[in-house]
Amino acid sequence: MSLFDDPDALSDDELDRYARHIVLPMIGGVGQKRLKKARIALIGAGGIGSGVLPALVGAGIGHVTLVDDDAVSLSNLQRQWLFTTGDVGAAKAPLARRFAEARNPHVHIDAHGVKVTADNVGDLLTGHDLVIDGTDNFATRLLVSDTCVALGIPLISAAAQQLQGQIGLWRGEPCYRCFVGDAFDAEDCDTCAETGVVGALTGMVGNMAALMAIRLICDIGDEGAGRLHLYDGLANSWRAISIPADPACRACGG
Template identity: 40%
Template sequence: MDFSEDELHRYSRHILLREVGAAGQARLRAARVLLVGAGGLGSPLALYLAAAGVGTLGLLDHDALELSNLQRQVAHATARLGQPKVDSAAAALRALNPEVRLELHHRRLDADAAQELIPRYDLVCDGTDNFPTRFLLGDACHLLGRPLVSAAVLRFEGQLSVFRGHLGAPHPCHRCLHPEMPPEGLVPSCSEAGVLGAVVGVMGTLQATEVLKLLLGIGEPMDGRLMLWDALAMRFREVRLRRDPGCALCGPQASIRDLSAHRAAAPLACTAP
């Protein structure tokens, strides 16, 4: 498999796993994953994917590091305050695993950016904190044929799913779960309602687990299922998601066939939890 001695040593615990082995580790090294948001979810997600040896990580975030981020965004450091988050996260990832290739996209997400960047990657992760960006990502990943691993957090709760509606039935898309964006102001952001930092860390780590399962082709992915976690009660529950035959994105009479509606909107922030 053409691994160096250092790589064999670094990934030895993976290679020992029958479900991974040297062949699986080679698949991880060949993979390309785009992380949208380098904050609370993106931090543990990026760290674990880099540690696992995912060959190329794309980091997309327009924001700069602020002091209030450090309560939960663990890829960053006080000494890097004011730096672009993609640069700060890259410093942590390079220190952890210099073999991983990083592609930094310090820009806002809009339809043109989605159209340009998403086809370059095998899989996309949503680590954002606003509905317009989430809907753009969900629509773009479906239309461009890329799996989307999505997590969300607020206060003491988190949720996780995988959307691969582009594969056809029975896989649902993100609009099978949320057909339309909620009215503005109905659901507060973490900056308005707060969030326990460790909850974001758990959800980002669960995202990383789903990404690795998909890249390796092992286990049972979360598509068709929505995991809900109440940290205060330490209770997990699962909701079955079904493909909606009337879905505007993946249904037979789909009305969303391109990203033109998103192009009419203003550029979107990739605000991270």
């Protein structure tokens, strides 16, 4: 097969578009082709997702599956930069797809305006190289995590509240459930609507999740699976902690 028959070859437009990646020794043409072939599922188009999606699309991830069943509200606009004032009341998934397609026509976007449930999560995640979860409740996070464990798909889980952020890559043991256990969403559980969140923080954490994805796909450095990265916005500092595998975990244990 000649170079011109290579289905993964980068077009002239792509060579220009990704030039700042291609000149990096740790990415180069080989890494950019890996990004082009990658399939990533992004769960949630909220504050975290609004940081993740533009970065993935700009990086040239070949296929992004976006899942979000919510509609845009006025209070979202403080941190969800995929949307505009004129979008209030409209479904997020098709709007996010429109944003992504306008930003990079080389990226294929599948947008699903559905709630993640036990009945559909397997179909939504199967066939992806990586899942990024930016949702805001334990029920969805644990369902996504348990499914990733069962399917053998790496998971990046990211969250932000007030001035605190956290992000971690989970691959088998330990998994996200090893970290939070059988956590559940109590009726009196605090949410961003009640406690607040700085919009810039969600964008930063979302971008960090995208960077972690790019590093994983391009095999840059230590992937750091099983380490939780914590950001303290009051002190403007990061720290990382290792999460041990739980031998009794009902997702990955034993």
